[in-house]
Amino acid sequence: MAGVGAGHEHGVTAGADRRWLTAALVLIVAFMAAEVVLGVLAGSLALLSDAAHMLTDAASIALALIAMRLAARPPRGGFTYGFRRAEILSAQANGLTLLLLAVWLGYESVRRLVNPPEVTGGLVLGTALAGVVVNIAATWLLSRANRTSLNVRGAYQHILNDLFAFIGTAVAGLVIVLTGYARADAIATLVVVVLMARAGIGLLRDSGRVFLEAAPAGLDTTALGHRLAGLDGVDEVHDLHVWTITSGEPALSAHVLVRPGHDCHGVRRDMERTLRDGYHIEHTTLQVDHADDLARTEAEPYCEQSHGPVHRNVTAPDRTG
Structure with a gap:
């Protein structure tokens, strides 16, 4: 006698509000573009590294929006699970990108520690403080969405952690304004590099476990x-x-x-x-x-x-x- 039991709760993104995520995405992308321009004008690697980090924020929100749509598609044909692992593919790409950016920014940071260029501290400070405000606003927008969704919750935590990077950049800008110590910009960048590397390694590790069909972490x-x-x-x-x-x-x-x-x-x-x-x-x-x-x-x-x-x-x- 044979029996098959199945529980099918697949609503990872059910109930999440796309409007709040879209608003947060627009806000972050707009500020990221402005930060790239200001970073180039100020000669600040810290601002450019923050912009790179915000790119990963935008990617995580876009991923959540895409996952919501893909989750609504029923399995068909050879895709018996549907496209549920598109999230994992994106996570691996995102993790690899984070690590590559971290390597490049780390190299540039060390180079600038040895030969620090002139940095416009006031512009760095003002832009970083604006970034703190933008991240707080984006966090509030995501908090309005349904955080029972793993994608929404991940994006929410990602943006929340990004606040630390902007705070570090603001401190660097303040140090440059008060003391003229240009190396503070490179030091702040190294802090962002550590955050990016940690996030990238975590994404590659977790997505790798899924592709290798490993049991969920922590399960004996x-x-x-x-x-x-x-x-x-x-x-x-x-x-x-x-x-x-x-x-x-x-x-x-x-x-x-x-x-x-x-x-x-x-x-x-x-x-x-x-x-x-x-x-x-x-x-x-x-x-x-x-x-x-x-x-x-x-x-x-x-x-x-x-x-x-x-x-x-x-x-x-x-x-x-």
């Missing part, structure tokens, strides 16, 4: 397997796979053997409830069969080609007798 799959095998009526759980479809959407599949005399469907429902309530895994595919009455040994497994560790119920009857 061995403990999960033991817990499922210990449920009432379960004899064995094998071929247990846990992966992530896209950000915030874990999925699980497993072959479950139920003791003779127990209800397969009842065991499946208990297992789904455990996964949903204890692990927030709602996308599940469970093949549930009754265990044979015949004795089995390690040399004669239920599946000839097992794809992972076997988790057995320690209270199950001895199959070797």
Whole structure:
């Protein structure tokens, strides 16, 4: 007897308000363009690095808007999951871009520390303070959207962190105005480089885990397997796979053997409830069969080609007798 249970909660971006995200995107892009011009006029690498960081902010918001539209498209043809992993592809591209920008800006910062150019401190200070105001406004706009969406929440945190970069640039501008210490601009840029590198590495690491079909970070799959095998009526759980479809959407599949005399469907429902309530895994595919009455040994497994560790119920009857 076989049963398949599936939980299908795919509304990652459901309820998010596109108007608030679009308004924040327009605000950030407009200021970013102005900052590039002012950075060139002031000769400030810190302003240009802030503009590069704001580019990643704009990309994260644009990604959220795109993901909302893609999520509304039902799976079809060969794309059985739809286009849910477009977010992960964009995350990898974004992470790589951040790292490349960090390398370039880091090189320029060191060069300017050795031979500091003339920097217009007042223009740097004024632009950075304006950037703080713009980021606060963009943060408020995103806070009006539905942050239960992982994309919206990620964009919100990204812009919030960008405030630190602008604060650092403002401090550098103030130092230049008061003391004429031009190297403060390069030092502030190095702070931005650290933030960019940290964000880029994090994006590449997290997206890489998804593409490698790794279990969600922090999930102990061995403990999960033991817990499922210990449920009432379960004899064995094998071929247990846990992966992530896209950000915030874990999925699980497993072959479950139920003791003779127990209800397969009842065991499946208990297992789904455990996964949903204890692990927030709602996308599940469970093949549930009754265990044979015949004795089995390690040399004669239920599946000839097992794809992972076997988790057995320690209270199950001895199959070797």
